[in-house]
Amino acid sequence: MQDFGAAFGQAFALIAGFDPALMEIIGLSMRVTFTAVVIACVIGLPLGAVLAVGKFPGRATLVVLISALMGLPPVVVGLAVYMMLSAAGPLGVLQLLYTPTAMIIAQSILVTPIIAALTRQVIEDMHGEYDELLRSMGSRRLSTVATLLWDARYSLLTAALAGLGRALAEVGAVMIVGGNINHVTRVMTTAIALETSKGALALALGLGIILVGLSILVNAGLMGLRKSAERLAYA
Amino acid sequence: MKSRSLSLLLATAFAGSLTLGQVSADDRFIIVQSTTSTQNSGLYDALLPQFAAKTGIEVRVVAVGTGQAIKNAQNCDGDVLLVHAKASEEKFVAAGYGVSRADVMYNDFVIVGPASDPAGISGSGDVKSALTAIKQAGAPFASRGDDSGTHKKELALWKAAGIDPSGDSGSWYRETGSGMGATLNVAVGMNAYVMTDRATWIAFENKGDYAIAVEGDDAMFNQYGIIQVSPDACPRVKADLGQTFIDWVLSKEGQTAIADYKRDGQQLFFPNAGEQPNS
Amino acid sequence: MPETLSRNSHLSVIESGIEPAAVALQDVVFERQGKALVDGLNLTLSAHGTTVLMGPNGAGKSLTLRIMAGLITPGHGKIRWNGTETLPSQRVALVFQKPVLLRRSVRANLKHALKIYGVPRSEQGQRLEELLEMGHLKELADRPARVLSGGEQQRVALVRALAARPKLLLLDEPTASLDPQATAAIEDLIRTAAASGAKVLLVTHDRGQAQRLADEIVFLNHGRVTEVTSAAQFFDAPRSREGRTYLSGHLLF
Numbered sequence: 022m023q024d025f026g027a028a029f030g031q032a033f034a035l036i037a038g039f040d041p042a043l044m045e046i047i048g049l050s051m052r053v054t055f056t057a058v059v060i061a062c063v064i065g066l067p068l069g070a071v072l073a074v075g076k077f078p079g080r081a082t083l084v085v086l087i088s089a090l091m092g093l094p095p096v097v098v099g100l101a102v103y104m105m106l107s108a109a110g111p112l113g114v115l116q117l118l119y120t121p122t123a124m125i126i127a128q129s130i131l132v133t134p135i136i137a138a139l140t141r142q143v144i145e146d147m148h149g150e151y152d153e154l155l156r157s158m159g160s161r162r163l164s165t166v167a168t169l170l171w172d173a174r175y176s177l178l179t180a181a182l183a184g185l186g187r188a189l190a191e192v193g194a195v196m197i198v199g200g201n202i203n204h205v206t207r208v209m210t211t212a213i214a215l216e217t218s219k220g221a222l223a224l225a226l227g228l229g230i231i232l233v234g235l236s237i238l239v240n241a242g243l244m245g246l247r248k249s250a251e252r253l254a255y256a
Numbered sequence: 257m258k259s260r261s262l263s264l265l266l267a268t269a270f271a272g273s274l275t276l277g278q279v280s281a282d283d284r285f286i287i288v289q290s291t292t293s294t295q296n297s298g299l300y301d302a303l304l305p306q307f308a309a310k311t312g313i314e315v316r317v318v319a320v321g322t323g324q325a326i327k328n329a330q331n332c333d334g335d336v337l338l339v340h341a342k343a344s345e346e347k348f349v350a351a352g353y354g355v356s357r358a359d360v361m362y363n364d365f366v367i368v369g370p371a372s373d374p375a376g377i378s379g380s381g382d383v384k385s386a387l388t389a390i391k392q393a394g395a396p397f398a399s400r401g402d403d404s405g406t407h408k409k410e411l412a413l414w415k416a417a418g419i420d421p422s423g424d425s426g427s428w429y430r431e432t433g434s435g436m437g438a439t440l441n442v443a444v445g446m447n448a449y450v451m452t453d454r455a456t457w458i459a460f461e462n463k464g465d466y467a468i469a470v471e472g473d474d475a476m477f478n479q480y481g482i483i484q485v486s487p488d489a490c491p492r493v494k495a496d497l498g499q500t501f502i503d504w505v506l507s508k509e510g511q512t513a514i515a516d517y518k519r520d521g522q523q524l525f526f527p528n529a530g531e532q533p534n535s
Numbered sequence: 536m537p538e539t540l541s542r543n544s545h546l547s548v549i550e551s552g553i554e555p556a557a558v559a560l561q562d563v564v565f566e567r568q569g570k571a572l573v574d575g576l577n578l579t580l581s582a583h584g585t586t587v588l589m590g591p592n593g594a595g596k597s598l599t600l601r602i603m604a605g606l607i608t609p610g611h612g613k614i615r616w617n618g619t620e621t622l623p624s625q626r627v628a629l630v631f632q633k634p635v636l637l638r639r640s641v642r643a644n645l646k647h648a649l650k651i652y653g654v655p656r657s658e659q660g661q662r663l664e665e666l667l668e669m670g671h672l673k674e675l676a677d678r679p680a681r682v683l684s685g686g687e688q689q690r691v692a693l694v695r696a697l698a699a700r701p702k703l704l705l706l707d708e709p710t711a712s713l714d715p716q717a718t719a720a721i722e723d724l725i726r727t728a729a730a731s732g733a734k735v736l737l738v739t740h741d742r743g744q745a746q747r748l749a750d751e752i753v754f755l756n757h758g759r760v761t762e763v764t765s766a767a768q769f770f771d772a773p774r775s776r777e778g779r780t781y782l783s784g785h786l787l788f
């Protein structure tokens with residue numbers, strides 16, 4: 022029944038033909054996911070760094086909480102965002118439901134804990150090494166955080182990639198808040214879900230193969246960037 | 257250097273959300289809350305471009321189960337409702353969420369099953385005896401289990417046959433809690449009978465050795481209705497654009513477009529607007 | 536560079552006595568798990584010159600430096616800077632045995648330090664060039680700091696400490712793992728710093744280095760000062776029994 026050969030054939034035909042519908046879906050997937058990861062980085066990197074460096078009451082609880090939130094089920098996030106953005110919800114006036122913006126919001130919520138938790142780990146390790154130096158220099162906490170984030174930038178790329186992987190692969194949240202509307206909010210994962218429910222398994226799997234390929238490309242590109250830049254800064 | 261790359265990052269994020277925001281800035285669109293059966297059959301892909309070409313109005317379809325579609329519309333997250341559970345639709349209108357209900361089209365439900373036909377119901381035209389046979393044989397039966405129009409219809413048929421399958425849930429009676437296509441996939445995967453609307457079945461591409469076992473019973477009639485979400489209940493609803501869409505669907509042009517939609521040479525939906533009085 | 540460093544290195548003379556005191560530790564105690572690692576330490580350092588802190592492993596030398604650098608708060612006792620208990624506006628800089636350099640170029644490391652030390656942006660460029668010159672680091676300026684050799688790394692670390700124009704330069708065995716040539720380069724930098732008016736407090740086990748650099752020796756054992764002697768006197772005939780035992784190569788208990 023599942024003809025893997027046909028799936029690869031479908032994937033190849035779609036790519037080779039620069040199928041416009043496919044390109045649109047890939048484009049939206051990338052835009053939504055990248056924007057969500059950038060937003061998650063803007064929030065998660067400083068948050069993780071502050072958790073690594075800071076000493077304040079509730080810090081340990083927050084660390085546990087954020088680690089736990091790494092496993093947030095996308096469907097739950099989707100549902101919560103739906104209830105917020107629904108016309109009947111508190112943020113209904115913004116009219117964001119069933120738009121790419123809603124999908125970005127949901128994915129940002131999913132990815133931020135991942136980036137924050139991984140950042141905390143990376144920064145905590147580096148802080149162990151830099152702490153005495155920076156304190157002896159009289160570095161203020163904010164500038165310590167900035168120093169650590171900058172020096173850990175290549176390790177933090179891994180955190181961003183983990184977030185990217187999560188966002189690119191999830192379907193539960195974007196399905197609910199995006200609605201999988203053709204030409205508006207249809208992304209790779211929701212298209213795969215749709216084709217699966219149409220019974221077009223080869224096409225669905227073909228799309229899946231393309232998604233994996235994209236993920237590999239993005240990861241390889243960023244890792245390559247890291248490798249070449251890292252040589253300039255790391256021992 | 258540090259601050260430059262950070263501001264670049266922020267600018268990218270901002271620009272990204274801006275461009276995405278523009279997608280929704282165009283107001284010439286409506287949201288139609290509808291069912292997986294209409295979407296999975298490909299009807300909208302055929303219908304909507306014609307409507308858009310004529311009126312310039314973009315129709316954004318959110319395809320979920322009828323139950324969820326009605327719930328979403330009650331939350332004012334849609335302008336038009338196109339579903340297939342007449343009783344629920346009428347309740348929706350009566351409660352003030354909808355302006356009025358109109359018949360759009362119909363097809364019928366069928367029960368499909370594996371070639372091995374464990375309950376021996378193949379070729380039957382009597383749904384009551386077929387369901388009874390399934391129950392007696394303990395043959396696996398996949399139910400949508402998701403409060404959709406199809407699910408409600410199926411429950412009504414069991415009830416009419418005097419059977420309460422809920423007690424056997426988890427043994428031969430298996431509730432997938434999924435859309436029509438997903439449930440068909442599950443059923444094919446475990447050799448279960450399943451009730452589906454004919455349109456989804458014809459368009460379904462993963463049939464395996466499945467074929468229609470039961471069809472033609474009047475009780476399996478499947479009527480689709482269309483409702484304008486009430487601007488009284490939902491002040492932001494795009495009543496004008498929604499009504500334009502409804503008028504077109506019910507017009508001769510829209511009805512012809514529905515009738516013309518075929519898969520494998522078979523007509524999937526039969527337009528019947530105005531044939532019966534709205535009730 | 537000596538000029539640049541000496542510009543604001545005039546210490547006001549305070550406290551009674553013959554020499555002005557830069558820093559004084561009074562009855563300082565630091566305990567860890569019930570064990571006094573620094574045990575009633577009394578030490579007054581003059582504002583100028585090089586003092587070498589010697590003593591066996593575990594005597595509390597590094598801890599003393601860290602207490603003075605403000606990295607550790609002692610359980611008891613006081614540290615007085617120019618007679619006051621608040622940290623001086625002048626800088627205290629600390630150089631570790633194993634240099635901790637940022638994952639950046641040499642130039643960026645120094646730039647980072649200048650920024651943290653609050654050097655105005657307009658002066659940073661010139662100061663940076665001076666520091667690179669001082670450490671003979673011009674050719675290495677754009678290399679990643681952490682791929683340099685141990686000696687080069689320590690030079691960066693020392694020059695970075697001097698970016699603060701410190702009043703008190705604390706050095707914790709800065710040449711312990713360096714070859715003679717690299718050690719000589721570091722010692723040159725220490726001399727430059729001392730000549731420019733900074734007070735240098737150096738921890739070392741290298742007797743030759745102590746003789747080359749020290750004006751004064753402070754000998755520490757079991758968290759206490761056993762003697763403070765001029766360098767000439769110490770290496771000729773240490774006053775304390777502990778000092779004698781240490782120099783003769785015997786184990787101290």
